[in-house]
Amino acid sequence: xxxxxxxxxxxxxxxxxxxxxxxxxxxxxxxxxxxxxxxxxxxxxxxxxxxxxxxxxxxxxxxxxxxxxxxxxxxxxxxxxxxxxxxxxxxxxxxxxxxxxxxxxxxxxxxxxxxxxxxxxxxxxxxxxxxxxxxxxxxxxxxxxxxxxxxxxxxxxxxxxxxxxxxxxxxxxxxxxxxxxxxxxxxxxxxxxxxxxxxxxxxxxxxxxxxxxxxxxxxxxxxxxxxxxxxxxxxxxxxxxxxxxxxxxxxxxxxxxxxxxxxx
Numbered sequence: 001x002x003x004x005x006x007x008x009x010x011x012x013x014x015x016x017x018x019x020x021x022x023x024x025x026x027x028x029x030x031x032x033x034x035x036x037x038x039x040x041x042x043x044x045x046x047x048x049x050x051x052x053x054x055x056x057x058x059x060x061x062x063x064x065x066x067x068x069x070x071x072x073x074x075x076x077x078x079x080x081x082x083x084x085x086x087x088x089x090x091x092x093x094x095x096x097x098x099x100x101x102x103x104x105x106x107x108x109x110x111x112x113x114x115x116x117x118x119x120x121x122x123x124x125x126x127x128x129x130x131x132x133x134x135x136x137x138x139x140x141x142x143x144x145x146x147x148x149x150x151x152x153x154x155x156x157x158x159x160x161x162x163x164x165x166x167x168x169x170x171x172x173x174x175x176x177x178x179x180x181x182x183x184x185x186x187x188x189x190x191x192x193x194x195x196x197x198x199x200x201x202x203x204x205x206x207x208x209x210x211x212x213x214x215x216x217x218x219x220x221x222x223x224x225x226x227x228x229x230x231x232x233x234x235x236x237x238x239x240x241x242x243x244x245x246x247x248x249x250x251x252x253x254x255x256x257x258x259x260x261x262x263x264x
Contacts, residue, residue, distance in 0.1 A: 009034055009042050012149040015156055021148060021193045026185050030145045037108050041146025044114030045098055047157040052096035054160040056249035057114055059147050060084070060241075061139055063169040063203075064103040068130035071170065073203070076231035077130075078123040080238025087242035088117045093249045100147070104139040105132035106175055114150055136169055137176035140183045140216060144190060144198075151195070162255060163196045164248045166241055170203040170229060172212055180215035187217030194256040197248050198222060201237055204229040221260035 013030070016022045022030075044057075062081065068074060081101070088094050098114035101121060111121050121127055147163050154161040173180070190196035199222040202209025213223040226237040244261050247253050253261055 008153070009039060009149045012042070012152040012156070013145070016148050016152045019152070019155075021152065021195065022189050026189045029182060029185060030141060034145070035142070037110060038142050038146045038149075040110040041100065041102065041113055041143055042149040044100070044150045045116065047154060047159065050098075050154070050159060052159075054096060054162075055154055056093070056097050057100065057147060057151055057161060057163045058088075058097055058245050058249070059100045059102070059143055059163065059165045061102045061104060061143050061165070061167040062128075063134060063136075063167075063171070064105045064109075064128060064130045064132070065134040065171060065174075066105070066131045067134075067171050071204075071229050073170070073229065073231060073234055074128065074130050076234040077168075078125075078128050079231075080235050081123045081128075083235070084238055084242040084245070085117060085120050085122060087239075087246060088120075091246045091249070093246065097249050102139060102143055103128060104135050105130065106135060107132070108135060108139050108142060110146075113146070133175040134169060134171045134173055135176045136167070136173040136212075137178040137180060137183050137216070139176075140167060141178045141186055144186050147196075148190065161195070162248075163190075164199070164245050165196065166199040166201065166245065168201040168203065168237070168241070170207075172207055180212070184215060184217030191217070191219065191255075191257040197253055197255045197259050197261055199241075199244070199261045200224070201226065201241060203234060203237065219257050219259055221258070222262065224262045
C-alpha cells in the first residue's frame with residue numbers, strides 16, 4: 001500500500017504545524033505546491049508493515065542534469081548510489097532505515113518513495129540518464145514537503161522518526177519556480193524541530209557551493225564540496241555520504257542546525 005492522496009498529505013502537514021515541526025507561514029508556502037511529485041514522494045511503506053521501534057528516513061536527491069553527462073559522471077553516479085545501498089545493506093541499523101530516491105534535471109522524478117533498503121532501486125542506464133537543467137530549489141522544497149508529510153504520518157502513528165536529506169548536485173539552480181529563500185524558510189523550520197538533518201554535496205570546482213547551500217539554509221557542518229569532478233572523486237563522495245548517513249541513523253549525528261554531518 002504505497003499510495004497516498006492530497007487529503008492524507010494535507011492532514012499530515014496540518015499535524016506537522018500543530019506539533020511545531022512547521023511554522024504556519026512555511027506551511028502556507030508549501031501547501032500551494034502539492035503536485036503529483038509531492039504525493040509520489042510522500043507515499044511509503046505502510047505503518048502497519050513497519051516493525052522497527054524507531055525509523056530513520058534517508059532521502060537522496062541526485063542531480064541528473066546535462067552537465068553530469070558532459071563531465072562523464074553518469075556511471076560514477078550509478079556506481080556511487082549502488083555502493084550506498086550496499087553500505088546500508090551491511091549496516092546493523094538497516095531494518096530501521098527507509099530510503100527514498102529522487103533524481104532531478106528540468107523535471108523531478110521520484111525513483112521510489114520510502115522503502116526498505118533491500119527494495120531500493122539500483123541505478124542503471126535505464127533508471128538514471130542525465131540531461132537538462134537543474135531544478136535544485138523546486139526539488140529541495142518538494143522533497144522536504146514529501147518527507148515532512150510521510151515522517152509526520154509515522155510519528156502520528158506512534159513511531160519516532162528522524163529524517164536525513166542529502167542533495168548531490170554539480171551546479172547551481174536553473175529553472176526553479178521556488179527561490180533559495182523559500183528553501184531556507186523550510187530548512188530553518190525543520191532544523192529547529194531537531195528531527196531533521198539536512199545535507200548538501202556540491203561536485204565541481206567552478207561553482208560557489210558553500211554560498212548556495214548557506215542561502216538554502218543548510219548548516220556549514222552539513223556541506224561537502226568535492227572539487228574533483230571525476231568518477232573517482234564522485235565515488236569517494238558517495239562513500240562519505242553513506243558513512244555519514246549510517247552514522248546519522250545510529251544517532252551519532254545530532255540533528256538540527258548544529259549537525260556535523262560530514263564530520264571526519
